[in-house]
Amino acid sequence: MSTPAPALSVLDLVPVRSDQSTGDALVATRGLARVADELGFRRYWLAEHHNMPAIAATNPPLLVAMVAAATEQIRVGSGGVMLPNHAPLVVAEQFALLEAAYPGRIDLGIGRAPGTDQVTAWALRHGGGGVEDDAVARFPEAVANIIAMLSPEGVGLRLASGTHVLRATPRATSVPEVWLLGSSDYSAQLAAQQGLPYVFAHHFSGRGTAEALALYRDNFQPSPDYPEPRTFLTVNAVVAPTREEAERLALPNLASMVALRTGQPLRAQQLVEEVEESNFSLDSSDLARRMLDRWVVGTPESAAEQLCSLATMFAVDEVMVHPVAGAVRGTPTDRSPAREQTLRLLRAALT
DSSP states (O other), rough: OOOOOHHHHHHOOOOBBBBBHHHHHHHHHHHHHHHHHHHTTEEEEEEOOOOOOTTTOOHHHHHHHHHHOOOOOSEEEEEEGGGGSSSSHHHHHHHHHHHHHHHHHHEEEEEOOOOSSSHHHHHHHHHHHHHHHHHHHHHHHHHHHHHHHHHHEEEEEEEEEEEEEEETTTTTOOOOOOOEEESSHHHHHHHHHHHHOOEEEEEOSSSSHHHHHHHHHOOOOOOSSSSSSOOOEEEEEEEEEEHHHHHHHHHHHHHHHHHHHOOOOOOOOOOHHHHHTTTOTTTHHHHHHHHTTSSSSEOOOHHHHHHHHHHHTTOEEEEEEOOOOOOOOOTTTTTOHHHHHHHHHHHHOOO
């Protein structure tokens, strides 16, 4: 291979298929995480989305705990916690405990988006006493407070009676890595200002990645923990023995994304045959074809070449793969064999 092979990581939204319960989807995620761990992937991140029929990733700290307990070496983290939905102290406490339980293995990825529709976002924030506009406006302050509270020294809260020290956990000996996530220039600029690692959501938008990374790198202010900019690339991927099979396995996720982008009713992720029976196809949807063109879909050899080319293009040494392969009828409900296959074939091709 002409270009160096990047390190591999995994992003998981815990998809729920039409033949699965939430419990089935969680068991399948544990199985996928074990495969990534056994294959030597660098990290396994879990997203935060709410009130979506096809996604069970509603609570990253719980999922991180579940996956960390089921694995041995891989770093496990949030990709990410949508901070305006939560009190910063609660997030700091959750991830300080996770780091104490699994030292050196926990990442805290933080995002600013709601991860849901506006009505659900209101329910999340109103229930916690927050106001949406206020929570978003105070995002930079909340990020800084979390980092301070995670440190063994804690952060001083000034009150009329004096300074009250807040610590996320009583006696921290290590802290999780904190990353800022984003799909716009805002988080790139903030990560640069605060000297934090940064990840652009290339898997979601596929556009603006080079510009966001250039903004981050050009404006990066070194910090004690991160003297240099640090980033990686995220990408949707489906890998199979043939291109035709890979495209077929991509259909369920493509159909879900088209529905999301065009305001159609959302549903549990369909099986491959269900999508085909609905007459949805790459030939019938220009939007789906354009999406597919930005994904890594194909044979192990072609997928590996694409990943290496992307890593070179964006000057990263790590690619986080979002395995979006669907399932066919008869697939065990507590497994995601096609997603596992994507990880296995990619690893073998890059070795």
